[in-house]
Amino acid sequence: MPKVCFYFLLHQPYRLTDFSVLDLDNCDQYFANTTCDQNRDVFLKVADKSYRPMLALLLRLVETVPQFHFSFSCSGVFLEQAQTWAPDVIELLQKLAARPEQVEVLGENYYHSLSALYSPAEFARQVRLHSDAVEEILGVTPRIFRNTEMIYTNDVAAQVANLGFQGILTEGVDKILSNRQKTRVYRSNSDPAIPVLLKHAQLSDDIAFRFSQKSWVSWPLTADKYLRWLHDYHDEEIIGLFMDFETFGEHQWADTGIFEFFADFVHKAATDDHVDFVTPASQLCPSGDRQAWLAQLPVYDVPEPISWADAERDLSAWRSNDLQVDSLRQIYALEPQVLATHNSKIIDDWRRLQTSDHFYYMCTKYFSDGDVHAYFSAYNSPFEAYRRYCIVLADLTDRITTNH
Amino acid sequence: MIGWEMPPHNSGGLGTACAGMAQALTADGVNLQITLPYQADDYPSDLHIVSCSASSADGDHLYAPPFNAYTPAKKSSHRQHLPHPGSWMEDRVEEYAQKVLEFARKHQAEFDIVHAHDWMTMPAAILIKEELGKPYVAHIHSTEYDRSLSEDLTSYISQCELEGMRLSDKVLAVSYYTKRLLVTKYGIDPEKIDVVHNGVVKFLQNVATPAPEFAHHRPVVVFMGRLTMQKGPDYFLELAQKVLARRPDILFIVSGMGDMYQHLLLSTANKSLSANVLFSGFVRGGAQEAILKRADVFVMPSVSEPFGLVATEAAMLHTPVIASKNSGVVEILPDSPQFDFWDTDAMAQSVLQLINDPDYREQVVRNQFAHLEQNTWKKTARALEKIYRQVSPAAPKKKRSTGKKRTSKKD
Structure with missing residues (x-):
């Protein structure tokens, strides 16, 4: 029977407030000011539209459908904001995490950053911070890892393996697979090696992006139709359906029927003899001789970074123009001075400024992916995102100097 | 005085300069009426401002100032002599000229001289001179050459500048630098150009809210x-x-x-x-x-x-x-x-x-x-008054006089 492996990402960045040059050295509130807190407003809006209804639905499904399994992860900055503004969302997450036989919580880096590419030491610290937060808040220890935006290279796999994780999720990129299936487990090309589970882009995006597109030939998508597509896969193939949690209720609004579709699909798949639900750990942590099992897996060799974003599935959403390249370079160049302050507020602000969304907002490739970028931007232009970021960067530099 | 912008509705130094000289002239007793191409309720209170807004006729189409006068002319559809307006901005200039002319007709007994600033106001000054015979001074704060750094002066804007200066009774340049440019790039007779430096703007708005200090740690x-x-x-x-x-x-x-x-x-x-x-x-x-x-x-x-x-x-x-x-x-x-x-x-x-x-x-x-x-605005105002008297002997030294003569049209 083909296996369906759902993974949902919950993340919200701390967007920058309109920090002006006149605020330099006068104010250390980069993410909100006294009159306006965009981050709270966005969080509460998305909580109503997506987090609350979808988490409640998932809870009802795991309670009533014993065959249903899925996985999720939350960035650390998501957990912080949920604790502050919507503690009931945390309660729902706790109830789900309390059923580890059906629900798996994955590890990631706390700040949803690109640190794996810039500073392995900082990446390790952010991963530890995240594991600690998940253990404390959700009461489970992640064994499988999913890096920011599925960003992956051989080197990232080595870092993740060295941190003790048992497996990693990433995008199944066609040019790397070159005609091989994306529905089986691979081995990373790294030392130490780690098993890799791939996203099935087409079937994931059918739900995440195309579900409500009336111009799509398969619209409207029904549970029966989707299930029929899964029947095309052979036994033992694993179909990685990885997507933003906000697909449900935010990217696809409730009135598109996305919630009904999902519930219907889970019920029908559970009673379908041809489909099984699985969690990542169940596929990446087999019993028996792990080294021998790993050695016989085919290799997924990724020398240059891949991700799950845009048509290119590369880093270009975060690092394709000079604005992004230099602001990334500058923020990571501060690492030794920031850590030397031993000032927890400075260190936390520096890490919040590493969140990948800041660089995503600076993206200027406004072609086929441009509309997606515009939808997800907190500012009216990539240039405004960069302008604000630079002023905050200068202010942070002064705070490091004065340790204030 | 035919104006284009005034603080706080200004997009650049022109509005600031016009406000400075207008306030100094008014304070010195010159009877000055200033036209502007828009309506606002926050004109400087010590000035006599008349709105010649094109929106007053239809009433449902208010343009919001400031109108940026600093975009170089487009390089297309040029004609031999006076090209047609080629942009929204240039259309606005033509409309404004008609509105100012209407105002000047109604009040022609009340003024002796027209003082026009930059290309946007030249069409109005030319119309008034042609119809009512009032002399005008063409005050040049900025030229199309400065903005476009191009020797091509065939655009509508350049033609406004050239014709505006050619038909004027006096050209005022804000600097010797500009005077040299008007002579070399626009071929204006240096004898016709006087240099009048701007005065210095005093910052007064900080009395209520002192300017915040920031960036204390480095130059x-x-x-x-x-x-x-x-x-x-x-x-x-x-x-x-x-x-x-x-x-x-x-x-x-x-x-x-x-x-x-x-x-x-x-x-x-x-x-x-x-x-x-x-x-x-x-x-x-x-x-x-x-x-x-x-x-x-x-x-x-x-x-x-x-x-x-x-x-x-x-x-x-x-x-x-x-x-x-x-x-x-x-x-x-x-x-x-x-x-x-x-x-x-x-x-x-x-x-x-x-x-x-x-x-x-x-x-x-x-x-x-x-x-x-x-370099006070008062000094600038005195220099302007002297020039007004040269251009129009009818201009009273100070205060409004009733028995004004119409000045004859100069060659």
């Missing part, structure tokens, strides 16, 4: 102006790179907006200056004053700058000014460091000297202040 170097080729902001970035190679702690602030904004951000990042060159966006009022006041050095690297009012504002706030030799303001700040706009090596040297040597800095500030104190 600040400021550029303020439209982000367009004419103002040389790319030379400012080049300068920043050279200075930072020697003093990496200095902060550079670019204030303003314009067609080069995105290019400048990309260029800043490309030079890896993201944490040292900051962009404030367009600022006015208190924020503008706070930035000029905080600056340790103000740099104006303009490629072509008729006057450069913002440099005098910086100097009045005790900030040393480094100015381009291609600017009018060096004529009234003769002791401030001045360089060719492209000579960023020498400018970098000067920035570092001003920052590292407090005695030198103090001396520059003191000298600037001493020169500026002589």
